[in-house]
Structure formats: C-alpha cells, structure tokens
Amino acid sequence: SLRVSILATMIGKWMGYTQLEILELGEAALLYDIGKMSIPDFVLQKKTEVNPDEYELIKKHPQFGYSILLKTPGVTANMKYAALHHHERMDGSGYPLRLKAGQIHEFAKIIMVCDVFDAMISDRPYKKGICPLLAADYLLWSSGKLFDGEVCYIFVKKLSEYFIGKTVRLSNGREGKIVYIDENYPTRPIVQSEELFFDLVKDKSLNVEILN
Numbered sequence: 001s002l003r004v005s006i007l008a009t010m011i012g013k014w015m016g017y018t019q020l021e022i023l024e025l026g027e028a029a030l031l032y033d034i035g036k037m038s039i040p041d042f043v044l045q046k047k048t049e050v051n052p053d054e055y056e057l058i059k060k061h062p063q064f065g066y067s068i069l070l071k072t073p074g075v076t077a078n079m080k081y082a083a084l085h086h087h088e089r090m091d092g093s094g095y096p097l098r099l100k101a102g103q104i105h106e107f108a109k110i111i112m113v114c115d116v117f118d119a120m121i122s123d124r125p126y127k128k129g130i131c132p133l134l135a136a137d138y139l140l141w142s143s144g145k146l147f148d149g150e151v152c153y154i155f156v157k158k159l160s161e162y163f164i165g166k167t168v169r170l171s172n173g174r175e176g177k178i179v180y181i182d183e184n185y186p187t188r189p190i191v192q193s194e195e196l197f198f199d200l201v202k203d204k205s206l207n208v209e210i211l212n
Helices: 002-014 019-031 034-038 052-058 061-070 077-085 106-121 131-140 149-162
Strands: 166-169 175-180 190-193 196-197 208-210
Touching: 002 106, 002 149, 019 106, 019 208, 034 061, 034 106, 052 131, 061 077, 061 190, 077 106, 106 131, 106 149, 166 190, 175 196
Parallel strands: none
Antiparallel strands: 166 175, 166 208, 175 190, 190 196
C-alpha cells in the first residue's frame, strides 16, 4: 500500500492536482486494500494459486474495506469510494459492482493502475515479478479498455523517462544502457550495447530486463 500510495501521489501531481487533493489521494491509496484485513491470512499468503471459492472471497475485499472505512472517523467519501472501486474496470469487467468508466471514482482510476503495476513487478509466493517496462507495456495495451487512458499515458510516459541511462539485459543476452525513449513508444527504448544500438520499436522480437 505504501508503494501504491507513492505512485498514486506522483500521478496526482503530474495530473495537476492541488496539494490537498494529492494528500487525500495518498491517504486513499494507503487505505484502499484495508478490506483484506477481513480475509484469512492462509488465503492471502498461499504459495499456490487460490481456488475458485477463495478467489470469490478475495473479490469481496473492496466491499469489506468500504464497510470498515464507513465506521472510521476522519475518512472522506473519496477515500471510501477509492477502496470500493479499485477493482472496477473501464469496460465493466471488474468487481464488485461491474461499474463502467464514468461511474468509477477518479481516485480509484489512479489507484487501480498503480495497484496492477506494483502487483506485476513484485515477487509473490507463487510467481516472480516481471520487468517494469513489460508491466508498463501491459498498461498501455489495456488503456481505454481496462484502465483510464489519461492515467496510463501520464504514468507510463513519466516512468519511461526515469529509465534513461539504466543498465538493461536484452532478451538476446546482450547488456547495455537505455539511451533514448520515443514518447510515442515509451516502453520500446533504444539500447546501446558497446558499439551497437538496438531499437526496440523496429525490432519487436526484443525485450529488456532492468538490471539497476
């Protein structure tokens, strides 16, 4: 939740939020998953994929969180709805209410992107995290359908700028550094490896793994 809160506040800043709005968004992102307190630890900490019954229980945590926050003094309506809506999706395929784009709270649209990104890059008992650029690629492919397009674009654009100069390993085994990122293709950088340059926009067969 702390990682998601940091990412969410950064997005809020990039989207022009006021200082008070950024603070409220950051607090919402610290509390969005509080409903998992009502899920047994043996389910949340399983080292294998959960079974269908366990998954249905986990899917109730947004409602559990909303109920907890309803009884919590000092929590704003924005924070409550962020917790309730963070697993909704723009096309109505999310849960628990199957809301669509205009029905989803704006804080939840930001938090869901940060939540999914953090989940994809983090190691779990049953899987290893993937490269941040691959996770960002997924967000771009899913923007407009699952996630808010503006939130995804701003997040991925700013994230990609951070990776310029980073040491990477290409999927062909070579190591190098990211030297340029086209803002139109923020997840497909140009990598320099010794005297060679690899343009991932042109060579779709290559991917990168961030080493530092």
